[in-house]
Amino acid sequence: MSIIQPNKKNDSIGNINFIGQGATFTGDFTCDKDLRLDGIIEGNLTVNAKLVIGTNGRVKGTIFALQADISGSVTGNIEIKDSLTLRSSAAVQGDISTQKIIIESGSTFNGKCQMGGLKSDSIKSSSEAISVSQNK
Numbered sequence: 001m002s003i004i005q006p007n008k009k010n011d012s013i014g015n016i017n018f019i020g021q022g023a024t025f026t027g028d029f030t031c032d033k034d035l036r037l038d039g040i041i042e043g044n045l046t047v048n049a050k051l052v053i054g055t056n057g058r059v060k061g062t063i064f065a066l067q068a069d070i071s072g073s074v075t076g077n078i079e080i081k082d083s084l085t086l087r088s089s090a091a092v093q094g095d096i097s098t099q100k101i102i103i104e105s106g107s108t109f110n111g112k113c114q115m116g117g118l119k120s121d122s123i124k125s126s127s128e129a130i131s132v133s134q135n136k
Contacts, residue, residue, distance in 0.1 A: 021056045028061075037072070044076075055089050062094075077111075 015033040019025065023039035030046040037045075037057040045051070047065040057072035064079050071087040078084065080098040088106035095111040103109060 019057075021054075053090075 017031055017033055017035045019035070019037050019039040019041070021038040024042070025039070026042045028044045028046075029041055030048075032048045034050045034052070035047045036052045036054065037059070038054040039056075040058045040060075042060045044061045045059055045063045045065075047063075047068075049065075050067040050069070051063065051065040053059065053068070053070045053072040053074070055071045057070075059072075059074045059076060061076045062079070063074060063076065065081070067082045067084070068078065068080050069085045069087065070078075070090045070092065072089070073091040073093075075093045077094045078092065078096045078098070080096070082098070083100040083102070084096065084098040085102045086092060086104060086107040086109060088104040090104075090107040090109075092107075092109045092111065095113070096109070097114045099116065101113065101115065
């Protein structure tokens with residue numbers, strides 16, 4: 001059985017890929033459609049759509065995505081082209097670059113946050129930067 005299970009196509013949702021709890025992927029991973037992660041990825045993760053990391057999801061590596069909603073843990077940098085939401089159960093150790101960010105009370109974020117543009121050489125970066133450290 002595959003650890004990645006695309007759902008049936010739905011015109012309002014599109015294809016959603018899923019890596020379930022108990023599954024571990026080691027190496028760089030790329031996905032062109034939405035991805036929900038409840039397992040573990042040890043390596044760089046590129047999602048050319050929306051990334052959702054559930055409360056049991058973990059990433060050890062750099063994340064690149066169009067949008068992200070994180071409830072699990074990330075150890076590594078996060079580069080989001082559009083918007084990032086850190087839910088109350090999220091734990092992030094690394095730098096963030098995004099256009100928009102929402103950090104819920106209770107989440108843990110230790111690193112720098114750059115808003116207005118991504119750090120990647122292929123994408124125009126912004127001169128606006130802030131440092132954020134929120135611990136509960």
